Amino acid sequence: xxxxxxxxxxxxxxxxxxxxxxxxxxxxxxxxxxxxxxxxxxxxxxxxxxxxxxxxxxxxxxxxxxxxxxxxxxxxxxxxxxxxxxxxxxxxxxxxxxxxxxxxxxxxxxxxxxxxxxxxxxxxxxxxxxxxxxxxxxxxxxxxxxxxxxxxxxxxxxxxxxxxxxxxxxxxxxxxxxxxxxxxxxxxxxxxxxxxxxxxxxxxxxxxxxxxxxxxxxxxxxxxxxxxxxxxxxxxxxxxxxxxxxxxxxxxxxxxxxxxxxxxxxxxxxxxxxxxxxxxxxxxxxxxxxxxxxxxxxxxxxxxxxxxxxxxxxx
Amino acid sequence: xxxxxxxxxxxxxxxxxxxxxxxxxxxxxxxxxxxxxxxxxxxxxxxxxxxxxxxxxxxxxxxxxxxxxxxxxxxxxxxxxxxxxxxxxxxxxxxxxxxxxxxxxxxxxxxxxxxxxxxxxxxxxxxxxxxxxxxxxxxxxxxxxxxxxxxxxxxxxxxxxxxxxxxxxxxxxxxxxxxxxxxxxxxxxxxxxxxxxxxxxxxxxxxxxxxxxxxxxxxxxxxxxxxxxxxxxxxxxxxxxxxxxxxxxxxxxxxxxxxxxxxxxxxxxxxxxxxxxxxxxxxxxxxxxxxxxxxxxxxxxxxxxxxxxxxxxxxxxxxxxxxxxxxxxxxxxxxxxxxxxxxxxxxxxxxxxxxxxxxxxxxxxxxxxxxxxxxxxxxxxxxxxxxxxxxxxxxxxxxxxxxxxxxxxxxxxxxxxxxxxxxxxxxxxxx
Numbered sequence: 191x192x193x194x195x196x197x198x199x200x201x202x203x204x205x206x207x208x209x210x211x212x213x214x215x216x217x218x219x220x221x222x223x224x225x226x227x228x229x230x231x232x233x234x235x236x237x238x239x240x241x242x243x244x245x246x247x248x249x250x251x252x253x254x255x256x257x258x259x260x261x262x263x264x265x266x267x268x269x270x271x272x273x274x275x276x277x278x279x280x281x282x283x284x285x286x287x288x289x290x291x292x293x294x295x296x297x298x299x300x301x302x303x304x305x306x307x308x309x310x311x312x313x314x315x316x317x318x319x320x321x322x323x324x325x326x327x328x329x330x331x332x333x334x335x336x337x338x339x340x341x342x343x344x345x346x347x348x349x350x351x352x353x354x355x356x357x358x359x360x361x362x363x364x365x366x367x368x369x370x371x372x373x374x375x376x377x378x379x380x381x382x383x384x385x386x387x388x389x390x391x392x393x394x395x396x397x398x399x400x401x402x403x404x405x406x407x408x409x410x411x412x413x414x415x416x417x418x419x420x421x422x423x424x425x426x427x428x429x430x431x432x433x434x435x436x437x438x439x440x441x442x443x444x445x446x447x448x449x450x451x452x453x454x455x456x457x458x459x460x461x462x463x464x465x466x467x468x469x470x471x472x473x474x475x476x477x478x479x480x481x482x483x484x485x486x487x488x489x490x491x492x493x494x495x496x497x498x499x500x501x502x503x504x505x
Numbered sequence: 506x507x508x509x510x511x512x513x514x515x516x517x518x519x520x521x522x523x524x525x526x527x528x529x530x531x532x533x534x535x536x537x538x539x540x541x542x543x544x545x546x547x548x549x550x551x552x553x554x555x556x557x558x559x560x561x562x563x564x565x566x567x568x569x570x571x572x573x574x575x576x577x578x579x580x581x582x583x584x585x586x587x588x589x590x591x592x593x594x595x596x597x598x599x600x601x602x603x604x605x606x607x608x609x610x611x612x613x614x615x616x617x618x619x620x621x622x623x624x625x626x627x628x629x630x631x632x633x634x635x636x637x638x639x640x641x642x643x644x645x646x647x648x649x650x651x652x653x654x655x656x657x658x659x660x661x662x663x664x665x666x667x668x669x670x671x672x673x674x675x676x677x678x679x680x681x682x683x684x685x686x687x688x689x690x691x692x693x694x695x696x697x698x699x700x701x702x703x704x705x706x707x708x709x710x711x712x713x714x715x716x717x718x719x720x721x722x723x724x725x726x727x728x729x730x731x732x733x734x735x736x737x738x739x740x741x742x743x744x745x746x747x748x749x750x751x752x753x754x755x756x757x758x759x760x761x762x763x764x765x766x767x768x769x770x771x772x773x774x775x776x777x778x779x780x781x782x783x784x785x786x787x788x789x790x791x792x793x794x795x796x797x798x799x800x801x802x803x804x805x806x807x808x809x810x811x812x813x814x815x816x817x818x819x820x821x822x823x824x825x826x827x828x829x830x831x832x833x834x835x836x837x838x839x840x841x842x843x844x845x846x847x848x849x850x851x852x853x854x855x856x857x858x859x860x861x862x863x864x865x866x867x868x869x870x871x872x873x874x875x876x877x878x879x880x881x882x883x884x885x886x887x888x889x890x891x892x893x894x895x896x897x898x899x900x901x902x903x904x905x906x907x908x909x910x911x912x913x914x915x916x917x918x919x920x921x922x923x924x925x926x927x928x929x930x931x932x933x934x935x936x
Contacts, residue, residue, distance in 0.1 A: 191792060192867040193906070195918070196856055198890055201871050203896075204842075206849035211639035435914070495746070 290428020569690025754796025
């Protein structure tokens with residue numbers, strides 16, 4: 191039977207007959223900031239104060255009351271937001287995770303001082319980054335609220351590519367030799383399953399285009415050990431959690447769950463180096479692993495699932 | 506055979522047809538196994554054949570299986586706590602008590618049915634249930650269907666507030682493990698109407714799908730049940746990995762489904778002495794009914810009733826009336842989250858006016874867009890998610906053809922119910 195697809199905004203359903211009891215929600219911005227840094231907290235506060243004064247924008251963040259389910263609550267907030275303000279100073283694993291998570295939402299990166307840019311991975315610095323430290327905060331706040339009221343949609347060429355089942359990425363810093371033997375074994379397993387693994391050294395990601403190419407991954411193994419490459423890994427982890435399925439279209443056998451594997455040399459390092467946000471998301475899509483055996487066991491499971499998916503699709 | 510234009514409508518309710526009719530009318534669902542080899546969650550719209558499927562398998566390939574209508578079995582819970590499958594408000598202590606009582610009722614009902622199946626020859630006592638019962642209800646009487654029924658009634662009568670909480674599911678699993686050892690058949694549980702039980706009860710049911718639960722369990726529910734699954738879901742219980750999902754009517758417009766429904770409807774009508782001329786096409790009735798065999802049977806009867814007189818106007822009036830009923834139900838379910846769902850339907854119809862006026866039936870898929878947010882990331886309480894689930898429960902919207910139900914995902918593409926999409930004028934849709 192023929193099918194006709196009609197594109198409609200959500201508002202056409204939610205506000206049919208008068209907007210519902212809650213009416214139209216105000217635009218919101220989500221602020222990914224460094225909880226443990228005074229300047230960053232000050233930025234958050236200034237944004238909140240300005241938004242309350244203008245009365246037409248809500249400011250949200252990743253703080254969740256104890257007892258609430260963190261991941262779904264933060265997801266809800268990010269998805270509600272028109273703009274993601276990310277304090278990339280440092281950078282911070284939490285912030286990078288939330289940036290990955292934010293998908294194709296317009297991003298407004300900010301930094302404390304202009305000279306802090308030198309500490310950032312190059313793929314973060316391609317965008318214009320406003321400095322809020324000192325006297326810049328008022329300008330940054332104005333800019334954020336203006337963008338929230340009138341968001342600019344990302345051009346299609348800057349949007350993330352759709353994830354593809356079977357595309358596997360191994361992220362390993364150049365100095366992280368501890369992970370090399372695991373990588374070889376992982377790649378062998380993948381090859382047996384008819385899969386190729388793309389090995390990416392975060393140090394080689396110079397631009398957002400370089401990074402974006404690898405966002406097609408269905409499975410990402412991010413090797414973390416305290417080096418600067420951990421930031422890219424967290425960004426990828428966030429992207430996985432932000433876009434949970436790989437595959438075009440919908441339907442039985444047409445999409446696969448994406449998975450991020452956090453791989454560290456020891457269990458203690460997993461606990462120390464992984465952002466809190468990563469720990470609080472659904473375990474269906476994030477695995478925290480500290481031994482080769484666990485890694486290979488997980489790999490076998492995933493590759494087997496891929497084969498089943500492949501066979502289901504060919505029937 | 507009776508005159509096909511007989512105006513007595515036959516109810517096509519799988520709960521009510523006899524075992525003989527079940528055998529006479531059964532047609533294998535496309536994609537459904539003849540025998541379940543793993544615990545399975547069967548998802549399907551109202552009338553898609555879930556109950557029929559479970560009852561048929563009990564009669565054929567799963568000898569000795571136990572069929573439980575969960576709405577009936579757990580009715581006292583809804584009565585006690587004022588909860589139904591569609592209510593989500595409960596406190597944590599109350600949830601524990603509901604789980605506790607659910608565990609007891611399910612175990613006792615299962616045992617009652619098993620005992621009946623083998624003429625009370627199970628060699629055990631009601632002490633089997635001790636760990637699931639408050640002290641006052643424990644008994645050492647012999648395990649028979651009559652004694653189990655009496656115990657079940659006592660459990661139903663005990664107020665929920667007097668019920669001890671269920672700390673974990675180990676005692677529940679053990680009871681079923683023991684029952685499985687006693688029972689001469691491989692114990693299979695066929696649990697129907699999961700969408701109509703309280704949320705904490707559903708939590709317990711989903712644990713039964715785990716591979717570690719010894720008993721093969723098949724649970725049937727409508728698509729809206731996804732909201733009832735825990736947000737902080739068990740990471741060790743992965744749909745598709747640890748249990749199967751069978752989505753009935755996944756492709757309601759494909760030939761395989763159409764042929765299945767055509768055969769099933771003809772079998773049903775003929776088993777009720779209604780003659781269907783072999784050259785009488787049911788194609789439009791099947792398409793309009795989408796994935797509901799029940800609706801297809803009803804529409805087919807309408808076609809037979811009005812077809813012989815070639816009176817399309819009469820038929821159109823009948824379907825307009827059905828459409829209004831469906832719309833009224835959708836409005837009631839969605840209010841006040843959506844003030845007037847009818848206006849939304851009008852918006853859709855206005856945007857597709859030309860196509861609706863000139864083309865034969867097509868699937869009208871709506872793709873919601875603001876940003877490319879995946880609804881799977883929206884947590885409970887998000888208004889869009891709740892509205893979408895309610896609309897699916899009300900059969901006003903459906904998952905787009907080909908989208909396989911998954912407990913933690915909703916698409917942003919849905920299909921408007923064909924009956925609601927129809928503009929009331931274009932008779933190509935009803936002939």
